[in-house]
Amino acid sequence: MTGLLRTILLMPWWTATLATGAKSFIDHPLIGSRRLNEAGLHVARVRAAHAMAARRRARVAPRVRAEDREAFARDGFVMRRNFLPPAVFARLHEGLAAWQGPCRDMVQGDAVTRRFALDPALLAAIPELRALSLHPEWQALIRYVSSFDVEPVSYVQTILARRGDGERTAQTDPQLRLHADAFQPSAKAWLFLDDVPEDEGPLTYVPGSHRLTEQRLAWEKRMSLAAPEAERLTARGSFRVQEDDLAEMGLPGPMRFAVPANTLVVADTFGFHARGPSVRPSRRTEIWAYSRGNPFVPAGMPDYAAAQAINSRRVNAYWKGRDLVSRWIGQPWQDVGPRNPFDGG
Numbered sequence: 001m002t003g004l005l006r007t008i009l010l011m012p013w014w015t016a017t018l019a020t021g022a023k024s025f026i027d028h029p030l031i032g033s034r035r036l037n038e039a040g041l042h043v044a045r046v047r048a049a050h051a052m053a054a055r056r057r058a059r060v061a062p063r064v065r066a067e068d069r070e071a072f073a074r075d076g077f078v079m080r081r082n083f084l085p086p087a088v089f090a091r092l093h094e095g096l097a098a099w100q101g102p103c104r105d106m107v108q109g110d111a112v113t114r115r116f117a118l119d120p121a122l123l124a125a126i127p128e129l130r131a132l133s134l135h136p137e138w139q140a141l142i143r144y145v146s147s148f149d150v151e152p153v154s155y156v157q158t159i160l161a162r163r164g165d166g167e168r169t170a171q172t173d174p175q176l177r178l179h180a181d182a183f184q185p186s187a188k189a190w191l192f193l194d195d196v197p198e199d200e201g202p203l204t205y206v207p208g209s210h211r212l213t214e215q216r217l218a219w220e221k222r223m224s225l226a227a228p229e230a231e232r233l234t235a236r237g238s239f240r241v242q243e244d245d246l247a248e249m250g251l252p253g254p255m256r257f258a259v260p261a262n263t264l265v266v267a268d269t270f271g272f273h274a275r276g277p278s279v280r281p282s283r284r285t286e287i288w289a290y291s292r293g294n295p296f297v298p299a300g301m302p303d304y305a306a307a308q309a310i311n312s313r314r315v316n317a318y319w320k321g322r323d324l325v326s327r328w329i330g331q332p333w334q335d336v337g338p339r340n341p342f343d344g345g
Helices: 002-009 011-019 034-038 041-063 066-075 086-097 120-125 127-134 136-146 214-229 243-248 314-324
Strands: 077-080 101-108 111-117 153-161 187-192 203-205 264-268 273-275 282-291 334-339
Touching: 002 011, 034 041, 034 214, 041 136, 041 214, 066 077, 066 136, 077 136, 086 127, 101 120, 111 314, 111 334, 120 127, 127 136, 136 187, 136 264, 136 282, 153 314, 203 264, 214 243
Parallel strands: none
Antiparallel strands: 077 264, 101 111, 101 334, 111 153, 153 282, 187 264, 187 282, 203 273
16 A cells, blocks of 8 residues: 555656656556556657657767768667777877776676776876867767767776676676667767677677667567566666567677777667677776767757766766665675776786
C-alpha cells in the first residue's frame, strides 16, 4: 500500500520525466509498464529522440567534413587514423608517460577501468591535452555524432583486462557483451595512445547498427516488454543484444578496431558496441570522451560547461559529490591514489 501511494503521489513527476533521458525499466513505473509499452510508449520515445537528434545534428553538420558525415551515416562511427600531427602526438604521449596523478578505478569482473580527470593540474602539465580538448575537429565530431552542441566530458582512460582474480565472463564484466548505451543517440570518442592488437580487448562495433530501421524498432519493442525481468543493465535501459538478433535486424557481425596509435574513433553508442575479449593480461590507454544529454531538448540550449573553469573541474566535483552520498547510493569509482596512465596495475 505504501509503495502504491508513493507511485500515485509521484505520478506527475514520473510523467514529466518521460521527456528526459530517463531509461530504467525497473526504477520508473511508466517506462517499465508492460501495458504502456505494448501500446508503444518505448517505441514512441525512441522515434522522438532520433527525430530531435537529426534536427540538432543538422546544425553541427557544416563543421564536419563531407566524407566524415557519409561515413557516419553508413557505419555509425567516424575513424580517423593519424588524427594528430606526429610531433604533437609524440609530445602528448611523452608527457603522459612522464606524468603521475590521481585517478579512480572501477572493477567489473577481472577488468579495471581507470580514469584520470582532465583537471586544471593535468591540463597545465601537458599543454597538448588542453590543445586536444579545444581541437576543432575533436569538438565537431563528438558534437555531430552525439547531436548535442555542448562540451563533452573527457578523461585519460586506461583499461586493464584480465587483472586480479575476478571472473572473465559477460555476466561479471558487462562491457564484453554487445549493447546500446541508451534509447537515444549519444557519442563516445577514443583517441588510442598505443597500438591496439586484435586480441587485447579492442573496441568492437556493429556497423550500421545506429540506424533506426523498422527491424530495430521491432526489436526495441520486444526488449521493452522483456526488460523489467532481464539482467540488471538491460533492465536499466542499456539493452544487451544477442548475435541472432543482429541477423534478424539485417546487421553484420561486429568489427574490431585493431588500430595503430593516434587513431581517433567517434561512435554513436545507440549502435551496438562492446569491448572485445583479451586473451592475455593487457592494457589499453586512450583519451576518452562522451556526450549524452536530454534527447528531447531543442537545439540552442545553453552549455554551462563551455567555460574552461567549469569544464575542467566537473569530473572531480562529480566524484567527490558521489563520495558524500556513497553510503546510500554506492560509489563504483574508487580513489586509488596517484598512478601513471601507462601503469600495468
